[in-house]
Amino acid sequence: MINEYLIQDAKLLSRLVPKGVDLIVSSPPYFDMKDYGAPGQIGFGQSWEKYLEDMRQVFAECAAVISDTGSMWLIVDTLKRKGAQLLLPFHLVEVASEAGWRLQETIIWKKDRTLPFSTKGEMRNIFEYVLFLTKGDKFKCYPDRVRSYDFKHWWVKYPERYSVSGKAPTDVWEFPIPVQGSWGNEYVRHFCPLPEGLVMRIIDLCSDPKDLVLDPFAGSGAVLAAAYRSDRRFIGLDLNPDYKAMFDNYMPTLMKREEDAEVVETAKVVASTIRKLRLLKLPSALLKALRRDSPDFLTAIDGVEIKMLDEPCAGRHSLWRAEYVFYLREDLGVDFLDQVYGRLKKAPLSKYGIEAQVRVECRPFEPAQTAWYYKWDATYLAPSRDPDGSSPRLTAPFSFDPKEEKLLRRYR
Numbered sequence: 001m002i003n004e005y006l007i008q009d010a011k012l013l014s015r016l017v018p019k020g021v022d023l024i025v026s027s028p029p030y031f032d033m034k035d036y037g038a039p040g041q042i043g044f045g046q047s048w049e050k051y052l053e054d055m056r057q058v059f060a061e062c063a064a065v066i067s068d069t070g071s072m073w074l075i076v077d078t079l080k081r082k083g084a085q086l087l088l089p090f091h092l093v094e095v096a097s098e099a100g101w102r103l104q105e106t107i108i109w110k111k112d113r114t115l116p117f118s119t120k121g122e123m124r125n126i127f128e129y130v131l132f133l134t135k136g137d138k139f140k141c142y143p144d145r146v147r148s149y150d151f152k153h154w155w156v157k158y159p160e161r162y163s164v165s166g167k168a169p170t171d172v173w174e175f176p177i178p179v180q181g182s183w184g185n186e187y188v189r190h191f192c193p194l195p196e197g198l199v200m201r202i203i204d205l206c207s208d209p210k211d212l213v214l215d216p217f218a219g220s221g222a223v224l225a226a227a228y229r230s231d232r233r234f235i236g237l238d239l240n241p242d243y244k245a246m247f248d249n250y251m252p253t254l255m256k257r258e259e260d261a262e263v264v265e266t267a268k269v270v271a272s273t274i275r276k277l278r279l280l281k282l283p284s285a286l287l288k289a290l291r292r293d294s295p296d297f298l299t300a301i302d303g304v305e306i307k308m309l310d311e312p313c314a315g316r317h318s319l320w321r322a323e324y325v326f327y328l329r330e331d332l333g334v335d336f337l338d339q340v341y342g343r344l345k346k347a348p349l350s351k352y353g354i355e356a357q358v359r360v361e362c363r364p365f366e367p368a369q370t371a372w373y374y375k376w377d378a379t380y381l382a383p384s385r386d387p388d389g390s391s392p393r394l395t396a397p398f399s400f401d402p403k404e405e406k407l408l409r410r411y412r
């Protein structure tokens with residue numbers, strides 16, 4: 001069974017859906033908030049106890065069909081009942097755990113758009129909860145696919161603290177609510193369609209192409225559409241045939257999703273820039289540390305040449321191998337090398353991802369390339385001239401290309 005929207009009761013889903021579902025993404029009915037106009041619907045007209053009992057049953061059905069590597073994501077909001085806030089997401093986690101699920105993470109979905117007013121005792125509501133649940137600990141999760149590049153200026157000064165693959169996702173996600181009627185080419189008339197970007201982030205994070213995605217409360221079919229566009233298979237269930245008719249209508253207009261060329265390019269430029277910044281900063285930071293150990297060392301150092309080594313790294317956390325050649329005005333003996341390696345082995349220099357090999361040459365530094373003058377306070381800059389002619393100079397077998405320069409300029 002592939003790509004189906006069934007008019008069926010979610011409480012019976014294990015009879016209809018094959019075992020081995022890879023990912024469940026759903027926004028269940030928020031207790032009795034809305035009438036979805038279908039007999040047998042969960043939530044509307046039910047008592048609180050009956051609602052939780054039905055939701056427990058749906059979660060048990062979901063647990064029965066999910067694969068060992070699968071996960072279930074729920075998008076839920078709180079609501080007000082009898083003058084008090086009802087923490088619906090927390091109650092649903094409780095019944096889901098009774099049905100065999102474990103909560104892995106709670107994410108805040110910042111919606112940005114809301115009604116311009118609020119009622120007494122309430123603020124304007126601009127967030128909902130996204131709950132990430134699994135049955136076991138073998139679940140798929142690929143945070144590298146959803147990294148971001150919205151760095152603060154710190155990354156230029158501290159490139160060793162930023163991953164070459166961007167920033168790991170946080171637990172606050174910002175996606176505007178879709179405007180009804182502006183989704184795809186077709187009019188979408190549903191109370192709460194989910195934003196495509198939010199669903200796609202979950203799909204990227206926890207599934208692979210061709211995997212099977214299930215939404216037991218499919219509504220307008222936002223999850224099914226995002227799954228289809230992301231090259232996944234899908235099954236959706238709902239009781240309201242109008243929603244299915246609407247989905248059937250716009251489904252043929254859906255296009256497969258294309259890789260965002262700008263994001264791919266940014267990722268490449270960020271990775272290469274961080275690599276160069278780290279390779280340049282390591283000897284700069286080393287010189288700074290050596291100055292603290294003994295000012296005499298520094299006066300004896302004429303320059304440092306960075307050479308890239310092609311051999312594979314030995315350490316699991318190392319990314320690159322480099323040789324740093326120290327040109328000394330006078331022989332500093334073995335003590336100097338011991339001091340250098342001692343520093344390199346310790347944090348923070350050991351955290352740069354660089355396997356550094358150090359060589360000493362007792363002769364003046366005659367750089368073949370333009371020298372980068374070491375600055376105490378801005379190790380990442382390559383000034384065009386040495387301010388007083390006394391700082392050790394650095395050379396590297398690379399410079400920043402125009403795209404990297406442009407990126408760096410944004411943060412200087």
Ligand SMILES: C[S@@+](CC[C@H](N)C(=O)[O-])C[C@H]1O[C@@H](n2cnc3c(N)ncnc32)[C@H](O)[C@@H]1O
Nearest residue numbers: 009010036041042193194217219220222238239
């Ligand atoms: C919060 S809405 C889902 C919205 C959906 N995520 C979207 O993007 O449009 C909940 C949906 O659950 C459906 N529903 C309620 N009880 C159901 C049941 N027992 N089985 C299947 N669907 C049900 C409703 O018809 C409604 O469309």
